[in-house]
Amino acid sequence: MTISKKPIGISLLGCGTVGGGVIRLLRSNATRLAARVGAPLVIRKVLVRDLVKDRVPECERGWLTVNPDDVLGDATTDVVVEVMGGELPAYDYIRRAIDGGKGVVTANKMLLAARAHELVRHAALRGIDLAFEASVGGGIPIIRVLRQALASDSVESLYGIVNGTSNYILTRMCEDGLGFAQALAEAQAKGYAETDPTLDIDGHDAAHKMSVLAMLAFGVKVDHGNIPTEGIRSLEPIDLRFADRFDLVIKHLAIGKDHGSRIELRVHPALVSKRSVLANVSGVLNASYLEGRALGPCLISGRGAGDMPTAVSVVADIVDVARSKLAGAAGLSTSGISLEERPLVPLGEIETRYYLRFSGQDRPGVLARIAGTLGEHGVSIEQMIQDGRSAAPSEPVPIVMITHRAREAGVAAAIKAISAFDSVSDQTRVLRIEEV
Ligand code: NAP
Numbered sequence: 001m002t003i004s005k006k007p008i009g010i011s012l013l014g015c016g017t018v019g020g021g022v023i024r025l026l027r028s029n030a031t032r033l034a035a036r037v038g039a040p041l042v043i044r045k046v047l048v049r050d051l052v053k054d055r056v057p058e059c060e061r062g063w064l065t066v067n068p069d070d071v072l073g074d075a076t077t078d079v080v081v082e083v084m085g086g087e088l089p090a091y092d093y094i095r096r097a098i099d100g101g102k103g104v105v106t107a108n109k110m111l112l113a114a115r116a117h118e119l120v121r122h123a124a125l126r127g128i129d130l131a132f133e134a135s136v137g138g139g140i141p142i143i144r145v146l147r148q149a150l151a152s153d154s155v156e157s158l159y160g161i162v163n164g165t166s167n168y169i170l171t172r173m174c175e176d177g178l179g180f181a182q183a184l185a186e187a188q189a190k191g192y193a194e195t196d197p198t199l200d201i202d203g204h205d206a207a208h209k210m211s212v213l214a215m216l217a218f219g220v221k222v223d224h225g226n227i228p229t230e231g232i233r234s235l236e237p238i239d240l241r242f243a244d245r246f247d248l249v250i251k252h253l254a255i256g257k258d259h260g261s262r263i264e265l266r267v268h269p270a271l272v273s274k275r276s277v278l279a280n281v282s283g284v285l286n287a288s289y290l291e292g293r294a295l296g297p298c299l300i301s302g303r304g305a306g307d308m309p310t311a312v313s314v315v316a317d318i319v320d321v322a323r324s325k326l327a328g329a330a331g332l333s334t335s336g337i338s339l340e341e342r343p344l345v346p347l348g349e350i351e352t353r354y355y356l357r358f359s360g361q362d363r364p365g366v367l368a369r370i371a372g373t374l375g376e377h378g379v380s381i382e383q384m385i386q387d388g389r390s391a392a393p394s395e396p397v398p399i400v401m402i403t404h405r406a407r408e409a410g411v412a413a414a415i416k417a418i419s420a421f422d423s424v425s426d427q428t429r430v431l432r433i434e435e436v
């Protein structure tokens with residue numbers, strides 16, 4: 001390919017973990033990137049809050065500015081890369097970049113979860129490319145798979161391990177016996193966690209990503225606040241140990257299923273078989289397992305967070321946006337995104353197997369009452385363990401049951417009734433078991 005003399009100007013909004021990685025990759029791969037784009041990629045401006053702070057050595061001090069107008073009003077900038085995070089002012093800056101005719105690349109799933117529909121419509125109207133590969137799955141190209149490779153097919157279901165911080169914490173707790181706080185501190189030190197780590201551990205980051213995936217996989221506009229979401233904060237080692245005895249492991253999953261007129265979306269910790277394709281997706285690895293109606297099963301996995309893996313996705317987007325700009329085809333990929341409204345399936349209507357851990361007194365009749373109540377609500381038991389004997393009849397023992405497939409509303413009603421028994425504590429642990 002011949003390389004044009006006229007460079008493509010790139011400016012960044014943000015130079016933290018991801019922005020630093022992007023600058024390093026743009027510089028270390030400059031020759032290869034120029035050949036792939038057909039023009040050199042040249043960094044123009046980098047917006048930050050603090051001009052004095054240390055940056056990656058590849059970042060030149062002369063690029064830094066604290067004035068957004070230096071980026072958004074810069075006539076030599078062709079592509080704006082938003083890696084600052086948060087909803088505002090990122091939304092306003094991206095709108096201004098689009099209005100100024102600049103291509104946009106963003107890694108900001110929080111912003112997309114809240115306002116993708118507005119940004120996509122605005123960019124499509126103006127003929128601007130809006131690329132967001134790094135918003136889900138860090139370095140793995142799941143957005144490209146959905147936007148391009150599966151443009152010919154439709155997705156029936158999708159199971160994602162999409163939060164590297166949660167997966168890292170669960171792996172360190174299960175495999176290395178670390179406490180929750182220590183594992184979280186490690187994930188933060190490695191740059192995996194969000195600025196506010198509660199977004200990771202309470203499941204909201206995964207819900208943000210689920211809404212982006214749902215937009216591409218199912219063509220729907222989803223309010224991420226309506227996705228039933230649970231995090232990993234309250235998981236206890238005792239359940240990880242019992243799960244192991246049933247050949248199950250715990251994963252934090254984002255799940256989406258297309259039911260035609262309705263869509264099922266949920267984000268929560270779930271047990272999966274040790275033989276599942278997702279069971280060995282460990283540490284900061286992310287994975288998406290999907291079923292295409294024509295394709296069948298497809299698994300994509302890789303590093304889901306951190307500076308360089310995420311930079312790989314951001315820079316690949318820069319290459320795409322720069323290429324389509326040079327080819328005079330900007331905006332085509334954005335106009336292909338559909339944003340239909342479809343209702344969500346209520347959680348009470350879903351069906352899975354369940355892991356139930358009761359804390360019950362070890363005396364005659366307790367087990368029979370629990371089993372009877374589950375049966376009254378249509379919940380059938382597949383396997384059960386009661387560990388040891390309590391020292392005194394009033395001391396509770398853990399009673400763990402695995403159910404056959406049951407409707408969530410039935411399980412919830414049974415647990416509510418059982419929690420009212422004098423012989424059972426009201427702290428029953430319920431985990432869904434996913435067949436994936
Ligand atoms: P970060 O390390 O906190 O960096 C944020 C950068 O943006 C900093 O350079 C900060 O400036 C700048 N910034 C923030 N608010 C600003 C404002 N109002 N005006 C000017 N500059 C501002 O965050 P990050 O981890 O790189 O994440 C960036 C984005 O990528 C987020 O949307 C995140 O969700 C997403 N993401 C992150 C990862 C990951 O592994 N970390 C992976 C995928 C996607 P100062 O440096 O001067 O404070």
Ligand code: HSE
Pocket residue numbers: 135136137138162163164165166192193194200205304305306
């Ligand atoms: N905090 C996110 C995670 C970063 O842990 O997965 C990648 O989006």
